[in-house]
Amino acid sequence: MVATLAAAMLALASQRQTDTTFAVPAGASLSVNNFGGGITVHAWNENRVKVHGDVGRRGRVEVSLVGSTVVVKTGSREGAPSVIDLDITVPQSMGLTLGGTYADITVEGVQGPISGETVNGEINIRGGKGIITLHSIQGSVTLADASGRIEVNSVNEAIELSHVTGEIKVETTNGDVTLTGIQSSSVDAGTINGDVVYEGTVTDGGSYSFGSHNGDISVSIPERANVTITVATANGDIDASFALPMTNTAGKHRKTFKIGSGSARMELESFQGDIELRRPQEMRERIEEHKHDHDNDNDNDHDRDRDTSFSFHFDAGTWNYAARYAKAYAPKYAKAYAPRYARAYARMYARTYKQSYRSTDTTSH
């Protein structure tokens, strides 16, 4: 094994683009650390790991086995860190620990525990089973078709979970949280500056908590749900597309509704935003409509591309930093940043105007 890996390391170090494949023991896990570029992991039905790396002229990839963990590290043979795209194929049940700084993380079809952490990069995962933790500072996080104990965290972007089963905890600061097709008895989702959407099960005895400071909260309540819903908003409205039997109010900011036996508990809290309760079908239609809007909105500013002009903000430091690194780095990441900034600023301005409108509206009454 060691000889195989050593050979793999040499092979990876000496070519611009290379592949290596080696057998791994049952139960082995994978740990990848890639400063910049992409980490893409696929699954196959073999007890072997295949590492493909676009290493460029200066980059290098080191592969080693530490205990039962396959460790993949990238680096540079000289100067600043290299941008390397890794494409790795692993046994389906392999556990993954993937980390980077300027790395986009993509996983397809793995059915083991997954840990993904990046600073400036997106995380897109399809699959995963067991403990799944995904963290990004500047990058959206999407997770689909996963099950287990899920913790997803971003700071400046949106989080989307679809067809996920298990205990779910999701949090971002400046972005929307969208949870669809969820099967869970425990969901805790929150953002400061964004909307929260939940379409999923409401299980008897379950616990559901959705919160935002500036955004709206939209939750689907199945018709036969047994749930006690506590709704709190300081400045927003509460709206339901069905009759809500209010049990009582506790203080001026909090109301409680009991549906069926009230077995599950749900807390919906938004300081500035509205709270909406919808039936699942209605919610699904709205989500589809929203997706359709996005499909016609290539710059993701939620206007179906009616823009006539738009200004982007790039500070000098951003360009200087990018320029310090490889030629491939700057165009790739500058291209990636433009739509991200457009999205973030469009969202921020939309909320600012919305709040201004609200306060104007309040004072005029």
Place this chain on the structure above:
Amino acid sequence: MNDIWMNRLSEYLDGELDSTERAALDAHLATCGVCFATLGELKRVVARAQALEDSQPDKDLWPRIRARLTPEHGSAGVGGARQAATTARRRFTFSVPQLLAASVALVLMSGGAVGIAMHQQPSNTPAPAAARLHERGMVAAASWTGTTDAAIADLQATLTQNESRLDTTTVRIVRQNLAIIDRAIAEARIALQKDPGNAYLNLHLADTMRRKVELLRRVNDIAAQS
């Protein structure tokens, strides 16, 4: 607050009421929103407290505990008693003011703020944030925030020292998001000034401050690793 059932909620949750009292309280909960909401908060506090990891006791502690066990306790055997000790359900009895204080403390603790704050207490100061809340009863004008503010200030100072290790994009994004959180904190504080005893506003402020603590800690960790 004069509700006769209010102070029985903790016993209700611990299953200590007899069947008659329990039925009466069930009936009361169906009509009293305040008690119902309070019970919800209580459940949340207990759930969070139960989710906290047990710290490992001193390895020499067990012989002393065993020595103090009565014979009837001892008859279960050491293994049995140990198992009972680890699997026994944690019980918590709160008054309503304690409940709110504990809620705020637990929200902050989950982000490590209380830990930091307590760490910063001089050794001759016996009362950390949660204990002080306990003494004062209802959280008047969110006085608990002072300790967390101090913890946040320390984390921000550390970030200022270390942010040169981060690239300008990350620094700008972090600052932008800290500003968003600061604005949310300011808005929650203003609302709380008008309604200091409001449980939702207290918890919302605590949760927003926890987010700030978590973001600062996370970015400091990233800077330290850079």
